[in-house]
Amino acid sequence: MSLDLSIFQDAAQYLRMSEEKKMEIMAKQIALAKTIGGPKPVWVPTPEDPDLGYTRGLWSETKAGMAQLVRDDNGETYAVKEDDVMECNPPKYHQCEDMANLTYLNEASVLDVLRSRYTEFLIYTYSGLFCVTVNPYKMLPVYAMYCIDAYRGRKRNEMPPHLYAVADTAYQQMLTYRENQSMLITGESGAGKTVNTKKVIQYFALVAAAGAPAGKANAKSAKDMSLEDKIVSANPALEAFGNAKTTRNDNSSRFAFHILGFSEEQIDGIWKISAAILHHMNMEFRNKQREEQAEADGTDNADKCCFLLGLNSSEFLKYIYRQPGPLLQGCPC
Ligand SMILES: Nc1ncnc2c1ncn2[C@@H]1O[C@H](COP(=O)(O)OP(=O)(O)OP(=O)(O)O)[C@@H](O)[C@H]1O
Numbered sequence: 001m002s003l004d005l006s007i008f009q010d011a012a013q014y015l016r017m018s019e020e021k022k023m024e025i026m027a028k029q030i031a032l033a034k035t036i037g038g039p040k041p042v043w044v045p046t047p048e049d050p051d052l053g054y055t056r057g058l059w060s061e062t063k064a065g066m067a068q069l070v071r072d073d074n075g076e077t078y079a080v081k082e083d084d085v086m087e088c089n090p091p092k093y094h095q096c097e098d099m100a101n102l103t104y105l106n107e108a109s110v111l112d113v114l115r116s117r118y119t120e121f122l123i124y125t126y127s128g129l130f131c132v133t134v135n136p137y138k139m140l141p142v143y144a145m146y147c148i149d150a151y152r153g154r155k156r157n158e159m160p161p162h163l164y165a166v167a168d169t170a171y172q173q174m175l176t177y178r179e180n181q182s183m184l185i186t187g188e189s190g191a192g193k194t195v196n197t198k199k200v201i202q203y204f205a206l207v208a209a210a211g212a213p214a215g216k217a218n219a220k221s222a223k224d225m226s227l228e229d230k231i232v233s234a235n236p237a238l239e240a241f242g243n244a245k246t247t248r249n250d251n252s253s254r255f256a257f258h259i260l261g262f263s264e265e266q267i268d269g270i271w272k273i274s275a276a277i278l279h280h281m282n283m284e285f286r287n288k289q290r291e292e293q294a295e296a297d298g299t300d301n302a303d304k305c306c307f308l309l310g311l312n313s314s315e316f317l318k319y320i321y322r323q324p325g326p327l328l329q330g331c332p333c
């Protein structure tokens with residue numbers, strides 16, 4: 001039996017499409033797929049429009065290992081290696097809630113699912129255990145108290161994707177196994193880590209603080225505050241210590257070091273080590289001619305890395321070139 005979306009009240013349209021809308025979209029997708037038994041529907045790269053990335057097309061033929069892809073929108077042909085062709089998924093996966101179910105898991109299909117869901121303000125999508133979130137830059141009613149109630153103690157696979165489902169799984173597992181749990185919230189600056197972390201904290205506080213009544217007024221003295229109020233109100237105070245502006249976020253969180261009590265010198269050291277690791281990763285090597293020995297292809301990155309670590313760059317490279325000693329020989333690492 002399908003889930004009764006009325007439990008989500010105003011938030012329903014931002015969490016799952018209604019059956020009628022789904023059927024309407026499916027009919028359009030079936031019309032687009034159109035080629036049962038004919039050329040395969042594929043994603044064609046759109047180098048002239050990097051924001052779009054890919055558009056629909058058909059795999060018309062293959063010449064010398066190169067697939068000839070014809071765009072639906074303008075009939076232009078684009079050739080890619082046969083192995084690099086990204087097939088479109090069957091229409092039933094359009095705007096699917098869990099991308100791990102896709103028949104063809106490729107970059108273009110993942111982008112298409114996320115983008116088409118985002119146009120409907122369906123901001124949460126699963127990818128297996130992960131919950132991918134796209135920042136809506138506007139407050140949706142999906143964090144209302146009735147949503148928290150709806151997700152409490154419910155099975156993840158019977159509910160629309162939501163951060164609350166992930167939080168609830170962690171909470172239930174903590175109770176079941178009596179073990180600490182962790183959630184990884186990651187993304188570029190402005191992706192919504194802080195906002196979503198606050199929502200998770202709020203969820204835990206409300207679910208865990210026994211008997212906390214819903215939707216209480218904020219104007220309370222510290223003594224009267226519930227556990228939920230205290231935890232949630234601690235966050236803005238922490239943010240005040242280390243907010244910065246980035247190109248993507250006016251309210252960027254950069255306060256971790258201050259919480260951990262690092263001195264300025266230690267913070268400087270951490271940045272240096274991080275930058276050194278990045279330069280180290282950018283180092284390139286080539287084979288020395290007629291020898292089975294590698295050598296650095298330019299020393300720019302090695303020099304920068306060593307400058308940051310206070311090392312002598314040529315000594316450092318010599319050490320890297322050295323044949324492994326008896327201890328390391330045969331070591332798989
Ligand atoms: N789920 C959401 N609903 C509405 N607005 C959001 C949501 N997530 C993020 N935003 C908006 O985007 C802005 C940036 O989000 P946030 O501060 O959480 O980014 P961040 O990932 O923590 O970035 P940084 O790494 O720079 O700290 C928020 O101030 C808010 O305006």
Ligand SMILES: [Mg+2]
Pocket residue numbers: 193194195251252253
């Ligand atoms: Mg942040």
